[in-house]
Amino acid sequence: MDAQEILKLYATGHRDFSHVSLVQVCLMNAKLVGINLMGAELVGADLRGVDLTEAHLNQANLNQTNLAHAAMIQACLTHADLSGADLSGANLTHADLSGADLSGAKLGGSDLRKANLSKADLTGADLRGADLSGANLKETNLSDADLTGADLGYADLTGADIEAAKIDESGLRGTMMPDGVVHA
Template identity: 70%
Template sequence: MDAQELLSRYEAGERQFSRVNLIKVCLTEAKLIGINLMGAELIGADLRGVDLTEAHLNQAKLNQASLADADMIEACLIGAEMVGVDLTGSDLTEADLSGADLRGAKLGGADLKRANLGKTDLTGADLRGADLSGANLKLANLSGADLDGAYLGKADLTGAVIQGANIRNAGMSGALMPDGTVHN
């Protein structure tokens, strides 16, 4: 399937595109609200500025995709493969990324308020300036992640791995730390 076919079928009212192959597809600025791309192959796709609000991308393969400045509010990305993905400046408010693989992802300036990042692998991820207020980071792996200037107010980091993470200048007021204590 190519970009034009997907957009035509979406405009005709179709929303079910599970397991489609869209490797290296270009869908910049597309409005795909509520689309179902569960298990889809979007490796290397150009999705800059796309609107995937309330989209279903469980188990999707988004490795090396560009989703900079995308709207993914309340999107479901459970178990998605997102190694090296660019989510710079994206809005992932209340998105469910539990169990996702975000190793080496670029999330600088991303809005992750109240997002579910439980058991997510964020090893080496760039989260500089990201807003993670109220986010669930239980059992997340943040080893080597850069959280310089990120805001983690009231985030839940219970059981999270943060060895080697840069948390310099991170706002952590009220955050529940890996050992269960509340950061003041």
């Protein structure tokens, strides 16, 4: 299946594209609201600026995918592989990324307000300037992640691994730290 076929079927009302192979497909700036790409192979795809609001991408392989400035509001990305993906400037407000692999991902300037990142792997991820206010980061692996300038206000980091992570104290107001202490 290629980009044109997806867009044509989507335009006719088709939404279920679960388990399709779209390796290195270019769907830049496409509007795919509510699409079901559960278990899809999107390795190396160019999805810059795509609108995936309320999309289902659970267990999808998005390794090395470019999702810069994508809208993924309330998207379901549980257990998705986003390792090495570029999500810089993406809007992931209220997205469910629980159990997702975001190791080495670029999330600088992204909006992750109230996102669920519980048990996600963010090892070595670039989260500089990201908005993680109110995010669920319980038991998340943030080791070696760069959170410089990130807003972690009122986020829950209970049980999170923050070993060797770069974190600014200024963005921690009301944050529940890994040891269960709320940062003032």
